[in-house]
Amino acid sequence: MKRLVLMGAGHAHLIALEQWVKAPLKDVELVLVTPSRWQYYSGMIPGWIAGHYTVDQCRIDAEPLAKAAGATLVLSRVVEISADAKQIQLAEGSLLAYDWLSIDIGAKTNLESLRGYTGPLLSIKPLEQFHQQWLRHIDGSKAKARDLVVIGGGAAGAELAMAIAHARREGAETDARVTLITGNQGLLPDFSHRLRKLTQRKLTKLGVEIVEQRAEAAGRYLILTNGASLRPDLVVAVTGAESFSFLAASGLAVDTQGFVLVNECHQSVSHPEVFAAGDACSRLDQALNRSGVHAVRAAPVLAANLRAATESGEFTAFQPRANTLYLIACGDKVAVGSYGPFAFSGKWVWRLKDKIDRGFVGGF
Ligand SMILES: Cc1cc2nc3c(=O)[nH]c(=O)nc-3n(C[C@H](O)[C@H](O)[C@H](O)COP(=O)(O)OP(=O)(O)OC[C@H]3O[C@@H](n4cnc5c(N)ncnc54)[C@H](O)[C@@H]3O)c2cc1C
Missing domain, CATH: 3.50.50.60 (FAD/NAD(P)-binding domain)
Incomplete structure (x- = not known):
């Protein structure tokens, strides 16, 4: 056979x-x-x-x-x-x-700019490994990072930064700091101006500092485009696909x-x-x-x-749709979204995302 x-x-x-x-x-x-x-x-x-x-x-x-x-x-x-x-x-x-x-x-996560970084670093992919590493990180509560940097200005980086900031707020970790380093192209470069603004507002509301510069690794430090250096307790890399x-x-x-x-x-x-x-x-x-x-x-x-x-049959072409619905969770059961030129936000967007996501996983 x-x-x-x-x-x-x-x-x-x-x-x-x-x-x-x-x-x-x-x-x-x-x-x-x-x-x-x-x-x-x-x-x-x-x-x-x-x-x-x-x-x-x-x-x-x-x-x-x-x-x-x-x-x-x-x-x-x-x-x-x-x-x-x-x-x-x-x-x-x-x-x-x-x-x-x-x-x-x-x-896998593209770690090119972080090669040689010697500080604590979690990369988002593979997800099964990230899941284990994140559990270890939050379980070791005494050693939990106070100064956490998420690198990646795409939708996944923004979502993660907001999720972490929300979790820290809920845990009353008032001294925790979350920074999102987006790269020189800034936040959500592939999305509309309006979606960018909505997301930026949510990040700021959650206390996430947005740094629109590229970070390069230098031993235990991250060096930004403007020459400033950071020494975070933990870096989460959401730096695109390799x-x-x-x-x-x-x-x-x-x-x-x-x-x-x-x-x-x-x-x-x-x-x-x-x-x-x-x-x-x-x-x-x-x-x-x-x-x-x-x-x-x-x-x-x-x-x-x-x-x-x-079965020696005929092949079919896959024609992607011109517009795609993108939904970005903002940590606190609010989401922002876009479809073509339209952008929107609110609790209803989160409920829609929650329904779609649960439906997908539950379908199996
Ligand atoms: C935090 C985050 C949130 C995201 N949210 C969204 C979203 O809301 N909507 C959206 O459209 N996209 C989202 N994305 C992007 C999305 O994750 C990817 O585009 C998507 O997972 C790609 O699917 P895939 O089927 O190609 O591969 P994956 O979902 O990555 O699956 C790959 C599989 O292959 C297995 N595998 C890997 N290497 C090997 C190997 N060598 N041998 C055998 N098996 C292997 C893996 O274990 C895994 O099971 C998000 C990404 C991140 C990081």
Whole structure:
């Protein structure tokens, strides 16, 4: 029997597996390789930090899903792909051959500017590691950082800074200081002016200091663009996505940043038996933001195309929508959001986000 290997339990693969529970793939040995049975849902992690969710509300158990879809679950990390030999290597050294491969492993945090930093540093990805590290940080209450810096001016960095500031306020930690270092492009550079203003107002209300400069590591210090130096107790890096280096070494065609290059059907442009979705890939025909929304929307097309590949069917193109709804939680059960040119904020935005997020995780 021919083998389809799913690499990573990312958004697209979870949805594909769910579809195959209802309509199983024919005559295919299905294997899911992922390092943890738990898939943490990034959209709810700031809410977990803020104290609104338990960890079990923010993660999906891939084990029963894999079982129901008839997939063998291999709890391991892929460390190498040999695309020409059609095989992957797992962390323990074993090799696994495939006839078709689908890659949905996300990305890691880009720590380029923080290389050589010697102070306490948590990076947001991988989320399962961040979850453990954050628990250790808040459990060691005496050593809890008073002066905490979040680096990253995107939506995730802003959300995390607000979640942490809210949690500290609720814990009456009056001497705690939260700083958000956004980089030279400032806060939310990819969003509208109005959304930026709404978010800025919420950050300021929570006492988060916004520093619109780039931070470079210098030993135990962070040096800002203007030459000022900081020595925070803890740095949380939310500094964008970097590809896993083994992708560029795999023989698969990749873009200049090492993400797997795919066509509109999410099929590798160099190896037709390989597919990819989510943050791990870049489209050849158009640039897509690295956001969970695209991974989720591409999922039904990926699932259909993997079926087509295994059953010699026709491939379908994934056409991303022109506008996407973005919702940013502001720590205190208020959220801001944007859709195309519109921006809005309020408790109702949080309730909408909460409903969508709970619905997604609960759906599994
Ligand atoms: C704090 C935060 C909040 C966010 N909020 C939102 C939001 O509200 N909306 C939104 O659209 N986006 C949001 N994002 C972005 C979102 O997290 C990513 O775009 C999304 O997770 C990408 O999905 P994915 O399926 O590509 O990969 P992921 O969700 O990252 O999943 C990758 C999976 O692959 C596994 N894996 C990794 N390496 C390997 C390997 N070598 N071998 C096997 N398995 C591996 C991982 O364990 C994981 O299970 C947020 C990001 C952060 C950091």
